[in-house]
Structures are given as structure tokens and as C-alpha cells.
Amino acid sequence: MTVSRRDFLKSAGVTSLATAVTSAAVADAGAQTGPRVIGPGDVPVSLMVNGKRVDLRIEPRVTLLDAIRNRADLTGNKRVCDRGTCGACTMIVDGRTVYSCSTLAIEVQGKQIRTVDGLSTGNTLHPVQQAFCDVDALMCGFCTPGFVVATVALLEKYPNATPAQARRELDGNICRCGTFVRILEAAMTAKGVARG
Ligand code: FES
Ligand code: FES
Numbered sequence: 001m002t003v004s005r006r007d008f009l010k011s012a013g014v015t016s017l018a019t020a021v022t023s024a025a026v027a028d029a030g031a032q033t034g035p036r037v038i039g040p041g042d043v044p045v046s047l048m049v050n051g052k053r054v055d056l057r058i059e060p061r062v063t064l065l066d067a068i069r070n071r072a073d074l075t076g077n078k079r080v081c082d083r084g085t086c087g088a089c090t091m092i093v094d095g096r097t098v099y100s101c102s103t104l105a106i107e108v109q110g111k112q113i114r115t116v117d118g119l120s121t122g123n124t125l126h127p128v129q130q131a132f133c134d135v136d137a138l139m140c141g142f143c144t145p146g147f148v149v150a151t152v153a154l155l156e157k158y159p160n161a162t163p164a165q166a167r168r169e170l171d172g173n174i175c176r177c178g179t180f181v182r183i184l185e186a187a188m189t190a191k192g193v194a195r196g
Contacts, residue, residue, distance in 0.1 A: 038106070045106050049074065050118025060106045064098070065089045067105035068115060076116035077145050087173030090146035090153075091115050097153045097172070116145040119152065128152050131190035132183075139177035147173050151187045161191050 039060035047054045047067065054072045065082075068074050068091075077100060080088035084102035091100045092114040100115075119126035125133070128151045138144045147170065154161055154169040161169070166187045175183060 043106070046109055047072070047105060047113055048111065049113045050115060051112075056105070058105060060104065062105050063101055064091065064093075064103040064105045064108055064113070065100035068100065068113075074115055074117040077149070078142055080142055085174070086143065086146070086176075087150060088143050088146040090149045090173065092149060092153050095153075095156070097150055099172075114149070114152075116149050119148070126152065128155065128186070128190045131186040135182050135185045135189055137179055137182035137186040139175075139179055143173060143175045143177075147175065147183050151183075151190065154187060155191055159192060161187065163188065 042057040042059055045056045045058050045062075045067070047056065047064075049068060049072055054068075056067060056071050058067055058071060062071075065077060065079055069077065069079065077091060078088040079101060080086045082089075082101045084099040087099065089099055089101040090097050092098075093103070093108050094111045098108075119129060126148075128148055132138060132144065132148060132151075137147075150170050150173050151166075154166055157169065158165045163184060166184055170183070170187070
């Protein structure tokens with residue numbers, strides 16, 4: 001039997017329509033049984049930052065750093081590399097340091113988030129902040145909020161940290177100005193004074 005070009009195109013059209021319908025049905029079935037999709041538009045996100053609840057509407061892709069700096073107006077922690085290499089954005093989440101530029105805000109709902117903004121009490125600096133001032137442990141200051149937060153976490157973990165422990169716990173932070181010796185001195189000055 002010979003098949004005309006018209007017959008061939010008709011049957012090809014029916015076949016592709018059937019395939020498309022089947023694919024759509026499979027996709028629908030997947031949508032019903034797969035993981036719940038959130039976003040890409042704004043969704044409610046609730047964070048506990050420095051002991052206070054912050055309710056936001058943000059896209060699920062927003063990082064913890066951007067949510068806190070741009071939406072909660074807590075600008076102490078800095079965005080420097082924005083790719084999890086320098087530590088300037090370090091925050092403490094449930095007792096552990098994280099790079100907030102590489103953590104999604106939506107992932108840390110229900111956790112206790114601490115930023116450098118929440119360390120002082122009124123006009124009284126946290127002992128670690130005071131130690132950084134006392135020993136002049138900064139130059140340009142871009143790395144300082146992250147180092148301060150990381151040092152607070154260090155001394156909460158090891159109240160009488162040795163220099164070796166301090167070096168190890170602070171090794172996720174970089175100071176491009178090279179003030180490492182003074183930063184270590186600040187950590188040693190604050191130890192025994194700084195308590196969680
Ligand atoms: S800004 Fe987050 S690690 Fe550098
Ligand atoms: S003081 Fe400038 S990067 Fe550390």
C-alpha cells in the first residue's frame with residue numbers, strides 16, 4: 001500500500017498529539033506525587049534573628065544574608081565574596097557558624113540566627129567586639145563582622161581556647177588586609193571574658 005504525503009503528515013500529527021497528551025498526563029501525575037514546589041514568586045518566610053521574629057515575603061532563592069541585610073535592615077554582616085569563601089557574612093545558626101551568603105533564608109526557618117548586630121547590649125560592646133577595638137584588630141574592616149561572629153562562636157565552644165584552637169575555628173575567614181596576628185590576639189584577649 002502506498003502512503004501519500006498528506007496521509008503521512010496526518011498520521012504523524014495524530015501520533016505527536018497523542019504523545020504530547022500522554023507526556024502532559026505523566027507530568028500532571030508527577031506534579032501530584034512529587035515534592036511540593038515552592039516559589040518562584042514571593043513566599044512567607046519567618047526567621048528568628050537575634051531573639052526577635054522577623055516575618056518576610058521573599059522568593060525562595062533569597063539568601064540568608066540578603067534577607068537580613070536588605071529586608072530586615074540588619075546590615076552589620078557584610079557581603080564581600082558572595083560565594084562562600086571569605087567569611088565576612090558569617091552568622092551563627094543554632095550554635096554553628098554558617099556563610100549566610102551561601103545559605104537560603106527559607107532553609108533556616110525555626111532556627112536561632114545570630115548576627116553581629118545582636119552582640120552588643122545597648123551601648124556596651126560584646127567582650128569580643130571590645131577586644132577587637134582594644135588590640136586594633138582591623139584595618140579596612142570588611143572582614144571584621146565575620147571574624148567577630150566567628151570568634152564569639154569559637155569562645156562559646158572553647159571558653160579558654162588555645163591559639164591552635166582559635167586558628168582552626170577561624171580558618172574559614174579571610175582578612176585581605178592581613179591582620180591575622182591582631183585578630184588572634186583579640187580572640188586570646190576575649191577568652192575567659194566572653195560568654196554566650
Ligand atoms: S560574603 Fe559570604 S563567604 Fe564571603
Ligand atoms: S581588615 Fe581589611 S579585610 Fe580584614
